[in-house]
Amino acid sequence: MELPFSQACENNKNPILNVLEVAFANASRVLEVGSGTGQHAVYFARKLSHLEWQASDQPAYLPGVKARIEKEGVPGQPLPVEFDVFQSAPHGQFDALFTANTCHIMPKEGVEALFNQLADKLKSVKHLCIYGPFNDNGHFTSDSNRAFNQSLRARDSQMGIRDKQWIAKLASQQGLSLKNIHAMPANNQILEFQR
Numbered sequence: 718m719e720l721p722f723s724q725a726c727e728n729n730k731n732p733i734l735n736v737l738e739v740a741f742a743n744a745s746r747v748l749e750v751g752s753g754t755g756q757h758a759v760y761f762a763r764k765l766s767h768l769e770w771q772a773s774d775q776p777a778y779l780p781g782v783k784a785r786i787e788k789e790g791v792p793g794q795p796l797p798v799e800f801d802v803f804q805s806a807p808h809g810q811f812d813a814l815f816t817a818n819t820c821h822i823m824p825k826e827g828v829e830a831l832f833n834q835l836a837d838k839l840k841s842v843k844h845l846c847i848y849g850p851f852n853d854n855g856h857f858t859s860d861s862n863r864a865f866n867q868s869l870r871a872r873d874s875q876m877g878i879r880d881k882q883w884i885a886k887l888a889s890q891q892g893l894s895l896k897n898i899h900a901m902p903a904n905n906q907i908l909e910f911q912r
């Protein structure tokens with residue numbers, strides 16, 4: 718099959734890698750939520766060789782992620798598992814969780830569901846990095862994010878850029894405190910949490 722491809726992933730993978738190298742330095746098993754094209758999964762698994770990188774996504778995305786890992790993954794890299802945040806989390810003792818560009822795609826209830834999982838089946842997770850565009854106390858941080866939000870809302874009224882303060886509050890309710898906010902290119906950020 719033709720592998721799914723995102724130019725944005727190619728552009729952001731090195732800036733994200735620079736953060737994960739430090740944030741996940743003491744981690745060993747990472748669950749990635751919403752792996753999408755699988756480009757991040759194969760790149761970070763190769764560059765962060767102390768980690769086992771478990772990709773996951775909703776069923777429709779799994780064939781593409783699987784094909785990419787089979788073609789470009791590191792030897793022994795696990796194949797992606799099905800994970801919709803509204804459904805039961807995959808088995809396994811994950812000590813880190815990474816997700817990119819998902820909080821504005823899933824409904825707000827999905828973000829809440831993900832944090833509920835972090836208090837339940839995923840409570841072994843100690844290091845959490847969330848990449849994407851975020852608002853600051855209800856304000857867009859750039860005109861391009863404002864326009865992006867409009868295009869998301871036109872696609873689906875439940876999509877939308879979330880407030881980083883709201884996400885930090887959900888995290889703190891589950892024992893995860895905001896450790897760092899990393900500025901990323903193209904008006905994105907990584908919210909780094911630690912338990």
Ligand SMILES: C[S@@+](CC[C@H](N)C(=O)[O-])C[C@H]1O[C@@H](n2cnc3c(N)ncnc32)[C@H](O)[C@@H]1O
Pocket residue numbers: 723726750751752753754774775778800801802803816817818819822823824827
């Ligand atoms: C814009 S894509 C981002 C893909 C990839 N992480 C990236 O950065 O290119 C949004 C991703 O969110 C995932 N997603 C949306 N709703 C979800 C849900 N309820 N549970 C799990 N993943 C979800 C989609 O399946 C998709 O992989």
